[in-house]
Amino acid sequence: MSEFRLAFPACVIAGKHRLAADDIGLLRKHSFPDGVRTADDVVVMLALNNSCPEKCPEWNAFFVESLAGFIVNYSYPQGSLDEINAAWIMRMFATDGVVNSALELELVLHIMEISSYVPDELRAFALDQLRLAITDNVGGYKLTRAVERKGITRQDVDYVMRVLRNVCEGGVIPVSPVTHGVLRRIETETLPAGNHPRWTEIMRALELRDYHQPRTSRWLRIVDDEQAVA
Template sequence: MSFSYADFASALKAGARISAEDVLAVRRWAWPDGAISDAEAEAVFEINRLAREAEPEWTDFFVEAMTEYVVNARPPTGYVDEALAAWLIDQVERDGAPVTAIELALVVRIVEKTLNAPAALKSWALRQIEESVARDGRVGEDEAALLRRLIFAAGGEGALIVGADEAETLWRLKESCRNADNASGWKTLFVQALGNHLMAYSSYAPLERAEAARLEAFVDDHRSSVLGFFARMRGANPLTEAKGLLDGQEPEPDHDATVAAANAITPQENDWLRARIDADGTLDDYEEALLAFVAGDEGR
């Protein structure tokens, strides 16, 4: 029997549970050729909104399929632009209900899988986790796991480095749940992430989306030559451009000196840390652990 989206949606509205067989039927309908159209992506999101109960297979399919759609459906693959990030957030928020665990897992997975995504997408996900923690009054195991995956995800500006907004969020979470029964790895995550923010160095920077699109178009154009590519991209003599790539390059900075500078706590970073520690006039065990971590790294 062929799959009918209208009939399936009606059944879900009446309270039907999504079975493993249903998941297979939706997969065959929406993703038969490894590609999902815009309309099919909208339909899969609607099914997820209508679902009251579902077998675990649904979560696996939903996250996998929507990640593929958002990250790889349009060139350049691996990049999420502002419009697509806005579409994703709109889909999640459309019903006006609190963000569900499956929806949050999807957004975190997308940030993990993308080569570059708008900073607003990671910031949105951080806010959702913070709101979830506020509702529960503690940092649970699920929230701690999502936080670790999100703040250390490679996708987005400042990849692999914990940024200022992330550091501020983690500090607020620490303050609000300091005496709660938090996840076993929460304190370690807090210390490692804040230590990263204060002292870590990374030379990784993802290509800008426009540059990635040009390179992908070049790779896919089998009629192109390398020199012809330079001519189209630069609008100049290709031999001159090719020589320019080999000659006259800027000297590489001293890597060891750059890493050492990043590892040192700057006066501004010291002021930031001191202001937060002094805010309540006490030194809690999270702050003690962070100071010990920083001192240990500085002493190496």
């Protein structure tokens, strides 16, 4: 990867101070005519995101939708996630467990929303970003949090439900020990009197379940239009 070089037009765009809507048009036409389809395409997207200090609003949607679509639909297992690519996601978009970018946190959340299955480790990881915002005042979620306080706000409740929505069963929220542990840790770090009432309802709806799912030992496999590369 040390010899990786950006090709035109990405190499020119990466040197700009502001990434504009016209640049996205060039990227769609020349760099990603079929969309983001390979691991190298991901590297290009991340390089552009990190190199341009200012970005047009259109970039956020392009970044999130392109990378989420690739990770879920063009990586193994297609249409879903497993423990291996969940670990890759956490390693790629976080430093010491902290997602520092609000945009990259939005990417992680969108990946979870469009995947037919989400490993519980990734769900717990997303919830832990709320804990980090409350206890350590760090991370991408902290950057978007409207109120800096120890209590759970309505915004925090909406965030938690965005992470848990796909596992809700009527009035019950079944969770594994790892997710349950993160939520309980958040609970201990806040004062009940300062929490939004909906938080209490969420905690009461939790139902601890011990999921036994086999882990695989494969590497992250990237799927393009022709083949899967181990």
